[in-house]
Amino acid sequence: MARKVADCRQFPSEKPCTLTIAGEEEEVLRAATEHAVSYHGDKDTPELRNEIRKTLKDEQPPKQMRQTG
Numbered sequence: 001m002a003r004k005v006a007d008c009r010q011f012p013s014e015k016p017c018t019l020t021i022a023g024e025e026e027e028v029l030r031a032a033t034e035h036a037v038s039y040h041g042d043k044d045t046p047e048l049r050n051e052i053r054k055t056l057k058d059e060q061p062p063k064q065m066r067q068t069g
């Protein structure tokens with residue numbers, strides 16, 4: 001199962017934050033949005049979710065798994 005990683009260091013923010021969230025894309029998106037709202041004071045908007053989605057990285061797969069796509 002492909003998991004995504006959101007690294008809060010990649011978000012421009014006045015509050016330094018090193019939080020990393022990993023999970024399935026929708027889970028990461030939800031958790032990262034809640035974190036951005038509750039901690040960073042961002043607004044929960046489609047734009048914010050788009051920004052978060054753009055920064056998602058694939059979790060490093062184990063070596064025996066082949067990357068497709």
Ligand SMILES: [Zn+2]
Nearest residue numbers: 008017019039
């Ligand atoms: Zn953060």
